[in-house]
Amino acid sequence: MRIPLSYSFRNLWTRRLTTMLTTSGMALVVFVFASILMLAEGLQKTLVETGSYDNVVVIRKSSVSEVQSGVDRLQASIIETQPEVALGANSQLLLAKELVVLISLPKRGSDKPSNVVIRGISESSLMMRPQVKLVEGRMPRQGSSEIIAGNSIAKRFKGGGVGEVLRFGMRDWTVVGIFDAGNTGFSSEIWGDADQLMQAFRRPVYSSVLLKLRNSSEFQGFKERIESDPRLTLEAKRETRYYKDQSEIMAKFLRIMGISLTIIFSLGAIIGAMITMYAAVAHRTGEIGTLRAIGFQRTSILSAFLIESLLLGFSGGCIGLFFASFLQLFTISTMNFQTFSELAFNFSLTFEIIYKALLFSLIMGFVGGALPAVRASRMNIVESLRAS
Amino acid sequence: MGSKAPIVEIRNLYKSYHRGNQILPVLNDITLDIDEGEFLALMGPSGSGKTTLLNLIAGIDKADSGTIKVSGVEITSLSETELALWRATNVGFIFQFYNLIPVLTAFENVELPLLLTSLSRKERREHAEMALRVVNLYDRMEHYPGQLSGGQQQRVAIARAVVPDPTILVADEPTGDLDRVSAMEILDLMERLVHGFGKTIIMVTHDPRAAKMAHIIKHLDKGVLNVYPQNHL
Ligand SMILES: Nc1ncnc2c1ncn2[C@@H]1O[C@H](COP(=O)(O)OP(=O)(O)O)[C@@H](O)[C@H]1O
Ligand SMILES: [Mg+2]
Numbered sequence: 001m002r003i004p005l006s007y008s009f010r011n012l013w014t015r016r017l018t019t020m021l022t023t024s025g026m027a028l029v030v031f032v033f034a035s036i037l038m039l040a041e042g043l044q045k046t047l048v049e050t051g052s053y054d055n056v057v058v059i060r061k062s063s064v065s066e067v068q069s070g071v072d073r074l075q076a077s078i079i080e081t082q083p084e085v086a087l088g089a090n091s092q093l094l095l096a097k098e099l100v101v102l103i104s105l106p107k108r109g110s111d112k113p114s115n116v117v118i119r120g121i122s123e124s125s126l127m128m129r130p131q132v133k134l135v136e137g138r139m140p141r142q143g144s145s146e147i148i149a150g151n152s153i154a155k156r157f158k159g160g161g162v163g164e165v166l167r168f169g170m171r172d173w174t175v176v177g178i179f180d181a182g183n184t185g186f187s188s189e190i191w192g193d194a195d196q197l198m199q200a201f202r203r204p205v206y207s208s209v210l211l212k213l214r215n216s217s218e219f220q221g222f223k224e225r226i227e228s229d230p231r232l233t234l235e236a237k238r239e240t241r242y243y244k245d246q247s248e249i250m251a252k253f254l255r256i257m258g259i260s261l262t263i264i265f266s267l268g269a270i271i272g273a274m275i276t277m278y279a280a281v282a283h284r285t286g287e288i289g290t291l292r293a294i295g296f297q298r299t300s301i302l303s304a305f306l307i308e309s310l311l312l313g314f315s316g317g318c319i320g321l322f323f324a325s326f327l328q329l330f331t332i333s334t335m336n337f338q339t340f341s342e343l344a345f346n347f348s349l350t351f352e353i354i355y356k357a358l359l360f361s362l363i364m365g366f367v368g369g370a371l372p373a374v375r376a377s378r379m380n381i382v383e384s385l386r387a388s
Numbered sequence: 389m390g391s392k393a394p395i396v397e398i399r400n401l402y403k404s405y406h407r408g409n410q411i412l413p414v415l416n417d418i419t420l421d422i423d424e425g426e427f428l429a430l431m432g433p434s435g436s437g438k439t440t441l442l443n444l445i446a447g448i449d450k451a452d453s454g455t456i457k458v459s460g461v462e463i464t465s466l467s468e469t470e471l472a473l474w475r476a477t478n479v480g481f482i483f484q485f486y487n488l489i490p491v492l493t494a495f496e497n498v499e500l501p502l503l504l505t506s507l508s509r510k511e512r513r514e515h516a517e518m519a520l521r522v523v524n525l526y527d528r529m530e531h532y533p534g535q536l537s538g539g540q541q542q543r544v545a546i547a548r549a550v551v552p553d554p555t556i557l558v559a560d561e562p563t564g565d566l567d568r569v570s571a572m573e574i575l576d577l578m579e580r581l582v583h584g585f586g587k588t589i590i591m592v593t594h595d596p597r598a599a600k601m602a603h604i605i606k607h608l609d610k611g612v613l614n615v616y617p618q619n620h621l
Contacts, residue, residue, distance in 0.1 A: 002503070007492065013491075014490070287487070290483070292448070293448050293481050294475070294476065295477075
């Protein structure tokens, strides 16, 4: 009882120019939609890759990130004595009491200030983060005003290169090395001696304690002991979990913003599709009367025009996705909304995004085509035949 | 044929249109029988209600009062959905401007009414090809309407009308848009459908040559039917 699919398809092909224009509008919206989802996905990936499964981050209870957290010296030393902490090659503890501070530094070129994470590190900090490698210069000497910068910082911030000097915390800090942290959030950080930085920023407490587990399976026991100890108001998370939690809030924010934005944009594309489909219905009035006279029901007319509009949306979706897929070749830097610092990452296209973008394009086609299709289906046979 | 019931029985049919708050009577107490295998021509001045009467017989318009029975089925009491189902197998339409679907080939146009039947794909193909052979356009079945002349398009339209083997064929000025030669071809074809295949045709026409082909001519004037014998013309 259905009008063949080729009828809808060939009508779109017959008016190629209008079809192309309408499709481009939809493609543009799907492009924006997909790129924001890809952005959120890429961000999340970057942050999740920032952590290692065997590492545990200890921060103050209910502080979302290291920036808001505080761990005092006594609490830090209690953690230090836990049996689960792994030992390094020289039987030193694989544990780092770290400080995380946010400062504002001017960018190269524009001089515009932007937030940067300063991390005060201990000797073991680098050892516990195998994804971080010194690529230029040397490590800072303990007890000195020396720092190393992530490659993304060195590239984009004034005074971030080796031999250059950065001023913050009322001191001058000499950059003595550059480290590469791959595709992780550390690339956008500056590292220096924790004790020096605490003095400079007049901070009495650490921000977090990072430690490597002797045995990964001991995590649950360690966590329970730390979190139930009345002297400690701390919580322990696997490092991977810690960054995943952070990224989720941020990615969610991006997704909600992106989806609200594209819904507004999509109104334009939907109206475009609606105009095209109304024009098609008006142009084919006689044809609709003929099909009805031959014996096709109103519902067949309705679905033929709806399918036409869904096809419009679907092709817009495919084209938009096609162009969005090229974004994977670019690296972008943006604000980390959790710490309000800079973060560099890639767009990432997943099957879920493809499926969501196509669904979104079909919804646009449906919404745009619904009213015209209803009009087509409600036409009076005799009147539409007289109109031809 | 006298012993058989007429294939179309129209009784006291009234139809009017409303224009604003004005009522425009179009058909006024029409009573008419049409026998099976008849070729009937409906003539009359423009605006006399010919198309309206044809549309009512074909089940695409609603009468104000009166009844129409086609092959025993009282179509004036069918619902809209039932009417559509009924038309699919009982009525073949031939229009003045052919009304082919431009994006479908000649074959696909002819196959279209068969999509509403339970025929298999293979059977549909056989039936459509047969109909195209009858109108002598078998070799043009892959052509689109835009690639065919007016006369050829009307022949495709006739093939589309006859392919579901309908009870009646209705034609509204089928030669109105054609040149003399094409018009004669169409009329010959319709004559062949009546004599060779036993079809019943109800045709609205202005064309005296068309009317001459018909067995019976009914004259409609201001919504009232007058009967003329064929030799009266
Ligand atoms: N939808 C309509 N609304 C109002 N008047 C109509 C409508 N359709 C037809 N008419 C009127 O009904 C009359 C008969 O029309 P029609 O049956 O098309 O005549 P014919 O086919 O004999 O030329 C005409 O006066 C026409 O203007
Ligand atoms: Mg007419």
